[in-house]
Amino acid sequence: MAFRAVNSRRHIGLQELSSLAWAGRTLLGPMKSCKFVVDESTNESVLICSAARLMESLDLTSAAGQLLNETIQAQNKEFKTGMSTLLFLVGAWSNAVLECLQQNVPVLAIVSVMSEGLDSCCEKVQCLQISVHDVNKELCCSSVRPSTSESKASQIPCDSFLNHQIFLCFQKDISASEELVPGNSCFPQEADCNFNKDLVLPLASFGSEASLVRSVNDKSTSVVSVNGVSASSCKQKKLTHSRYFSTLVKSHASSQLGDSQVYLSEQSACPCECYGLGHLAMALRHGNQCSTELIKSIVAYQHERAECSGSSQFNIAEIATCCLPGLPENYSCVCPGFITLVSPEHVAVVRYFQDKPLWILLMDGDLTEQYRHLGFTKPRNVRTVLEYRSLQEGGSGDSWLSNVLDILISLKVNLVLVKGNVCKNLMERCMANNILVIGSVAQNVLSAFGEVTGAQPVTYLTQLNASCLGSGVQVELWKGCDERAMELGELVPVGIKVQGIPLLTAVLTTTVASKMQLIEDQFWTFVYRLHHALKDGKVFLGGGAVEFLCLSHSRMLAEQSLKLANEVL
Secondary structure, eight states: OOGGGOSOOOOOOHHHHHHHHHGGGGGSSSSSEEEEEEOOTTOOEEEOOOHHHHHHHSOSSSSHHHHHHHHHHHHHHHHHHHHHHHHHHHHHHHHHHHHHTTOOHHHHHHHHHHHHHHHHHHHHHGGGGGHHHHHHHHHHHHHOOSSSSSSOEEOOOOOOSOOOEEEEOOOOOOOOOEEEEOOOSSSOHHHHHOOOTOEEOOGGGSSSSSEEOOOOOOSSSEEEEEEEGGGGOGGGGGGGOOBOOOOOOOOOOHTOOOOSOOOOOOOOOSTTTTTTTTHHHHHTTTTOOHHHHHHHHHHHHHHHHHHHHHHHEGGGGGGEEEEEEEEGGOOOOEEEEEEEEGGGGGHHHHHHHHTSSSEEEEEESSTTTTOOOOOSSTTTTTOOOOOOOHHHHHHHHTTHHHHHHHHHTTOOOEEESSSOOOHHHHHHHHHTTTTTEOOOOHHHHHHHHHHHHHOOOOOSGOOOOOOGOEEEEEEOOOTTTTTTTTOBBTOOOOOOOOTOOOEEEEEEESSSSGGHHHHHHHHHHHHHHHHHHHHTTEOOTTEEEEEEEHHHHHHHHHHHHHHHHHOOO
């Protein structure tokens, strides 16, 4: 275990983790701010707002730094969200462990207590979950039930970085103002959510008053009623700062779904502008208005398409992005098919093929002479790089180029989508023969074209035959909202589509080049946050509710431990 190698005097690794986490302190919370990362070799700057991007930009030579980077990148690869929270927790835990070690607390005791506290907090905050089904149903209908009794909770004015409005103090002894809510409330009835009297909960969007609520089927206090409105029937703004947390216990329905698709809300009692996801998306957007409009368009398109097939689902595998720096942000939109960037030399080929049905070839690998398949069990995080220069300089690669070109011409291939790298000389020869070759295409894009066109991906061109090709594809220069074709200097956006393809491309634009990466990261974070929330079927209350409940519960555990220790003595 890693904690066995702790230096009892200096604890350099813990100090490094704490320092690295401190560097990302501004990337978390409603008051978060972005960072500029400057490349010393080119003097180019990039705006970041993600712990994953921060780790990529740092020179991490130490073992602790590399381990932290691997952890953050693994979180990013698996969930695409929560990296900044993880970085914050690493810093907090490192400081806590460091302080304990300096006080000669045994390492095994530290690990045991921290694990027990973490497990206890994870169990405690389950009472703050809200069912996505109930959120969509209640919020879309906006059915606010007036209260018959008045709230008597204390009001405490307080300034906070989480909220600049009034904090609410929940006390255990409030009983006169309890209310009854139906047993099918969106809050778990079995959850024990008795807030500690010292707990200050920053639910500013819940108004200025709150009271504890009791379920008709359960005598324990479990839910919060706000200004006479039960939390299950809150208006849209009640979840403005909500968030998604992965939970160990998932509903039966969500466990049956795949990793990339979750079903859209069909049980909403009344229509919503986003087909049952509008208010949930508003709650999970965290101030990202641009991405909200794009996701609304994606959901609307997928909903319309799903109605024809008889099933509704939000499928992230059918989403791609294309970044167009140099255009105003109001040019951002969602387009059917695949939008990508090509060099100006490809424009002549694209115009030649415009309005013509094309034969398409899908390559599941690199289109280079030296490429060798790694086998069926490809190691993760391995990127193939073209290391041989012979193809660029001519000579031994000429015969391979001629053979490849002969195969493509003989089978009348018009368009080649390649997952990996493409030999530069081959691309030039293909352009001279009106063959459009595009590299670095994502796997989900290849799969989408394969499903609709009937094309079968091949790893080597020696495997190619006529049955592997797909048909019916069209390519054209991409046009913006003003119906004009765009040429962005060194790169030109083109659209590739085919009738019935489920793939959608979110075109992201900005006039600030250093902001492009940030916009793309925020979009994908929003998409995956919504995806995970729908897959688990639950979200947590935001505005600091989870954090303050964990603080209160941790304090209670500490007090209980001290009390037991005193009794023993």
